[in-house]
Amino acid sequence: MIALRELTTIKDLEQLEKIERNVWDMPPLPIHQTLTAVKNGGIIIGAFDKKEIIGFSYGFAGFKDSQTYLCSHMLGIEEEYRSKKIGEQLKRQQQEIAIRKGYSEIHWTYDPLETRNAYLNLTKLKGICSVYMENAYGEMKDGLNKGLPSDRFEVHWHISSGHVREAETVNYKNAVPLNEVNINNGLPSCTVFHEEQLTEDIYGFEVPKDFQHIKSENQEIAMEWRMLTRKIFQDLFRAGYAAVHLIPGKYTATYIFVKENTLNLGGHK
Template structure:
């Protein structure tokens, strides 16, 4: 029988305690204290839960942010129990979070994610229609949570304009032959993707470019850590160079190859903040 997942706001101490337990199960690190999450949801923040027959199996957690007088919702965590991943629950949580945020009066949500995690990239940019033009080096410092061990915790910062979508002038049905890639890649003797050559002059000549990333970064990291580090450092340079040249990441192309491609373009109009 297909699971019927209930998505709703969380505000009670009992359910926030369940969030804390799920937090520890997912990341194997110290969880956010309940007294903090309780205070946040009572003061403009949101905790959205996903429930399977009353059991908490996922959550999204966000709190108010403020920059230069502009208030927005900072989406800090989204976690799904390992047994429930790949079922679209993340999208359900984000959409519920968006609807609740609009009701409160927010026009913008932001969050960060690892740019080399292809599933998150596709969710954030292609499914949710977020955009990103800020790259943060080693955002959280050293983390020992299994996913980030040993690597700089570089992050992209997503802008999700929830009242008015940005105007983007690209073909989202395009493939990797449509636009110029900032780097070439090849398969090594272990069957892993390796960046072969970069062409940073591309950012001066094109209005829309591609940045390749590994399709399965965690598997690559477990197999060849040095190669994973090389992807981290080289794509860091690619994104930073492109963002300095006023490009914005707006889409992710899936392929049958062992890489996906970010689509970055200058042909975008962002809503006024």
Template sequence: MQWNIRVLETPEEMREVEELQRLVWPGSETDVVPAHLLITAAHNGGLVLGAYGGHPPRLIGFVFGFPGLDMLPDGPAPKHCSHMLGVHPDYRNSGLGFALKRAQWQMVRHQGLTHVTWTYDPLLSRNAYLNIARLGAVCNTYRRSEYGEMRDALNIGLPSDRFQVDWWIRTSRVERRLSRNPRPTLRLEHFLQAGVKPVYEARRTPQGHPSPPSALPTLQGPLLLAEIPSDIEALKAADLSLARAWRFFTREFFETAFAAGYLVTDFIFEAETRRSFYVLSYGESTLGE
């Protein structure tokens, strides 16, 4: 697939971003970020990047963020706060989400910043794979019900818990992941061969749905592999109470792991077996790499 990515600035372009939001997050008009706010952000250091594709060209993806502040012990430090990434359903899984984040990375580096943050639902396997494995973001911040009860079709039914990820955009870790020759895909067998096993086994219901363990496992060792459903949207549609059980289990798991000093540093998605795992590392050694 082909597309062109460019900076969006005009009211007409921002209207297209409004339209695309309605398609990506259907069902809640009040959750659409309006053109006037996008323009104001864009005129004040914010970035709205759009991808155009098809014949005639139309907006097929966008990423939106604005400058923010990290509240550090020795005072506030500037960062980029990335708020939305959306790709038209017809163009998903073609690398466009990655390309938009890569363009954002280039622009934010030009602004002289080193840190980008954003939130995403840790149970969304595709987003996890993109954010953690492909882009090299890391996470040790869990936010319960970050946005309260959400009303759009993607979010309805589960508390809006989020990971807030850290993207250290000048590190060799991130540069390597964004280079034209990224590392080979990480696989479960790489860990199994090194003696690292998942810290819990997701069980299967009689209908074949993944089900979380009933108790929190013991967390020990330098690496943890934590399984999540590979398609939480399908699980929500098939069995909402099971999807909610995953939310509450993973909430407790990640909060405990982060408090104990673990950091999410990688993600494995095995397309053949449809299994997804977070990789957590003990300590903060990978943050600055």
């Protein structure tokens, strides 16, 4: 049984160091920084198996364009505990605490070609993405990110909105496909791109399901996917669409895009 609790003391925060090293292979964040964050609107939640910490989420107060939000900066889980819905549990606990503290939105970033993260962020949590950040963190040398530009989607999770809290009503089978994918030796490559005026209500775009596998097998194909998706996602966002859902398949996964102004992003009544 995994237990979750908010971390607020120096002793609590010292426990994060091992996970930070194991997950990202990097020096841990200074405790004086994380402690200051939680004393000023930040939220750090630990996931525990009995008394042992096996995962955490870390967010600090953010402010932009006269809006306050929680910037969810890190979520890490020990390898043997992944794919057990612990990440989802951490995010939902973060949502509850954030609402209690007065936040209406949580923002964070993820690599749009990491479909496991996309499925959690969009399909399960019902966050949306309409901001694309080219090479957001510059050259990253950790095991997950090295070798490619660190492009990111910025998730906006409207935690009290009708979009998040109400049942889904969009029929994703009506999505107009924007590309076709060919599979060679288990590696997907985009063979056809449908040029569109981007006027339909709903679009679908296929991406590789396991991007880390592509990176390990063929760096050239991985770079092609990075640059292709950079262009089409930016085109969609400029045209007023937002990524709202991800449908996984065997070798690929399909992003779903709808007009952002059709979403119920206001407070739940």
